[in-house]
Amino acid sequence: MSKRHLTDDELQSCLGGDFLDNREWIETHLQVCEHCREALAQYQELCSELSRDVGFELPPEFVESVVSKIPEPTAAISRKGFVSLLASIFGLAAGFTALGYFTDLRPLLGFAEHIRQQMTSLIISVFSSFSLLFSALNMNTHLLLYVAMVLALTLMLDHIVLHRKRPVFHIK
């Protein structure tokens, strides 16, 4: 058995119970060495003193002071917001009706019809290309379309309902 004293790391390893590899030797040495026992006792006293509350205390009004600085969360979908949304829709509808009544929209409508036709043919051609692809892959196009629609709808609902329900915080 070595006659050396315990190193500082060996002494401190006894404090937290996380012994080093030579745990057995450390324990045996402590039984026979007064010097190391005293050094360990000093560490134990230090640790017990370190664990005492040091009195770092915030003033009693601290909690209220912090809470008062917290901004009000914005309401999810408030009644006021719903009313203003309805008013906007009605306003837009009234505006378009007035525009249609007082102006000649035929050229504009013709142009819109042309765009609609172009878009429809584009969508149909894309859709038929995908149909060909899916049939080549032996997949059901309609089923996939339904799945896509359900996913899109779920995302939309999540965005509108769940996402808007989360409070939004703004720090002034």
Added chain:
Amino acid sequence: MTDDKALAGRILAGDKGAFRTLVERYQRLVSHIVFRMIPNDTDREDVCQEVFIKVYENLSGFRFESKISTWIARIAYNTSVSHLEKIKAHLYDSICPDNEPFQELSDNNILPDEYTQTRDLSLRLAREIDRLPVLYGTILSLYHLEGMSYNEIRQIMQLPEGTVKSYLFRARKLLKKRLSISYQREEL
């Protein structure tokens, strides 16, 4: 953890009372970190407030992958570091290698009379901790006052676990040495 989760849920639903409970629950933890790291008395309370406002702001992004106490402690630590950077204090100042003589560290700026005035061991210890590098003091607080594990401290301070353990050992070694020197002086 479940209780903290429920509390967080209520806070996110806009319940200010729940936030009050959270502040009451964790103000001790935050003050232990901030008071150890921030030297200026007047700044300490402001930094503590800043910590809790950040907690409130970022709570919706917290995914409970760690304990909420670890997360709050990390915010407190980072906020204190930013504050120290602002006031140009050096976080790593005087973290000495193992072989550095203790005499230099133990003797500076302490008048012998001060030791006789502060007879109480707790006061003397508090004084000695204040003279330690900021990181050492913070690790001592987290380990001994908050009872945190090396792993939790690692997460809070973003240091390797081995470094946390090594700093803790060095800090205790320094304190033991310094306190025994002060005892010797008193005996003389």
